[in-house]
Amino acid sequence: MDAGPDRPVSTAADIVRFEGVSRRFAGHAAVDGVDLAIREGEFFALLGPSGCGKTTLMRLLAGFETPDAGRVLLDGTDIAGLPPHRRPVCMMFQSYALFPHLTVAGNVAYGLKGLPRREAAARVEEMLALVKLEGLAGRKPHQLSGGQQQRVALARALAPRPRILLLDEPLAALDRKLRGETQGELTALQRRLGLTFVVVTHDQDEAMAMADRLAVMQAGRIVQVGAPRQVYERPASRAVAEFVGEVNLLPRDGGGWLAVRPERVEVHGAPAPGSLAGTVREAAFLGDRTRYVVDTAEGRILASRANTAGEPPAPSGAPVWLSWPPEAAWDLPA
């Protein structure tokens, strides 16, 4: 019944726990009674629309905000009193926040003040190799491309060997093509280092592609936590279902909905037992798939079908019959 995660999730202990954490700004609760556990060594995503509090939650972990209520535990200890520079947590800022007056090497070395000079130099070299920026050590940030700046920011945040790496919208400033590449590189890097990554993003594809587990946030609260597949296939609420992908909601007698994802809806040219009759209102050919909008007695239903050879798409206005496997539909409370 329960869809398993598509990647093995480590069974290691929790590295971070938020316990009833709230943070208010001028009366408005940006983070509202959040309970959340992040496991050691996992790639965790905080997913939500802008203004949902995900960035504030991350800043609470980095130490730039202090909770008005609740506790933030790192390895079981309350870190409320620790200023940002005493926390073994490093952050890659959304706009990278590279120091414009320092070279690439200077930026990466900034967090290595406690190390002897030779060791720090070796670490800088190691980090630049890790992000494939050897040879650019002497450049200033403004002489780098956006992708290179992103790598410097990553190297700089990893250099002090933090217990947790926070990434604030790490791919937002990159162009589309680079984004796909970087996404793969980040996950590969996380696997290789075995480090806990916590990424904040508003992009569900990004979160699902990278994260071992994700938390969906809405209006300062965590509405669902789970593996990407679990959250996608069994969203806990209508809001989550609608935020993570597209969903058809069919009203149920006595309230609530029956939910089914468009890609699970089958489109037949002839009546089938238990199918729902309708008329194609719109058929959009999208290359790899065709997207149907079908008017039925139950309301408008979206269907997304892969364009496999030998199956001509039903034209607009054609009568069709829709069905789905029983396990593809689930109940959502009102």
Add this chain to the structure above:
Amino acid sequence: MRRDRSGLAALLPYAWLLVFFGFPVLLVARLSLSDTALAMPPYAPRIDWSAGVAGLRAFLAGLDLETYARLAADRLYLDAYASSLRISATATVLLLLVGYPMAWGIVRCRPRLRSALVLAVILPFWTSFLIRIYAWIAILKPAGLLNAVLGAAGLPPVDLLNTEAAVILGLVYAYLPFMVLPLYAVLERRDERLVEAARDLGAGPLRAFWTVTFPLSLPGVAAGALLCFIPMAGEFVVPDLLGGSEPLMLGRVIWTEFFANRDWPAASAVAIALLATLLVPILLFERQPRRVLG
């Protein structure tokens, strides 16, 4: 049509500079190459326009560097130079020490209070500069406000008026807005996320300030220092009112030569030499890399 007008608008400042800066400087330069004469105006040679090219040639032949040679040989002028530059430099350092924390403090306030404080910085401009410097005489004179306060506190009186310290104090007071405003401008534009990044990477508040905020504010430091150092080096009013006979600064040398000794060439040569000296820091400032501000 529009383009023509905008071209004119761009030329306007240059025309202004030429008329109100270029010509006067040329005039002073020409004066500095002349000799004093018992005439009105009191210098020679003058161009005899009626003689045409020959007159111009005779005029050019009459110009020489004699006045500069006299300046270089006279300890009085050299001392005035040295004390002018020393006093300006000291006052500039003090202005930075006072102005930077002030600008930093203002920038850290909430926006409403911030604009009120900036207004307070420029408020002294509403009253006459001369009156404000006279007020310092009342404060610093032997039976003045300062000694009254010191006496009330049971401390020995100080005799500051007509000393170098009084001049420096007056300069710091008079030029403070010119130091605070450029510093405020550069600090106000600072990127707070850079400080957060520094804190995140293990820097305490102090280290984050010294390694990030301060280096990035250096263009403002340079602008403020120039804006104060250059006019202070030629300042006349403050040393004249608060300095008495000592120390001798160039502004007063120029005044004395011009009005008391009626030696216009000497006054001009002192002014030109000062101008040449002050070009050095300006050129250094122009050459510094500005990319940092992005």
